[in-house]
Amino acid sequence: MLMKPKLLIRLSMVFILVHLLGHTIGHFTWKDSQGHPQHEEVIRHMTEYKFDFMGANRSMGDYYEGYSALLLIKYLVFLLLLWAIAGFAEHQPQTARKLLAPISLGLIAFGILEFVYFFPFAASMSMLAGLAAFYSMFRLKRVG
Numbered sequence: 001m002l003m004k005p006k007l008l009i010r011l012s013m014v015f016i017l018v019h020l021l022g023h024t025i026g027h028f029t030w031k032d033s034q035g036h037p038q039h040e041e042v043i044r045h046m047t048e049y050k051f052d053f054m055g056a057n058r059s060m061g062d063y064y065e066g067y068s069a070l071l072l073i074k075y076l077v078f079l080l081l082l083w084a085i086a087g088f089a090e091h092q093p094q095t096a097r098k099l100l101a102p103i104s105l106g107l108i109a110f111g112i113l114e115f116v117y118f119f120p121f122a123a124s125m126s127m128l129a130g131l132a133a134f135y136s137m138f139r140l141k142r143v144g
Contacts, residue, residue, distance in 0.1 A: 008136035
């Protein structure tokens with residue numbers, strides 16, 4: 001039995017939600033060194049020295065935290081978009097496919113970059129979310 005497109009889109013949402021929850025925890029705890037002296041030193045170097053860049057005086061820690069906050073919003077937007085698409089996908093498959101294409105390819109690209117620059121768990125969540133959304137496009141094609 002093949003999964004229905006709506007179920008595949010919701011499965012993609014579950015992977016994104018898991019990623020979002022993990023990322024949220026990491027975002028709010030990245031400065032917690034848990035007593036590791038090397039970790040404390042890295043955090044100190046990232047947060048103490050500030051420099052001017054394009055009219056802003058920030059530290060690498062500020063940029064790190066800012067990018068992390070942007071990713072929180074990005075995953076929340078993906079989640080909300082997929083929720084909306086799941087609601088109309090089976091009644092408007094052509095529109096759903098057009099929206100799912102860039103979302104699924106974007107999630108797959110994030111997964112690849114997360115494998116290269118971060119760690120396997122985050123990468124697998126993005127990759128699985130992207131693959132589920134991508135597969136749902138082909139299931140919609142058969143339905144529509």
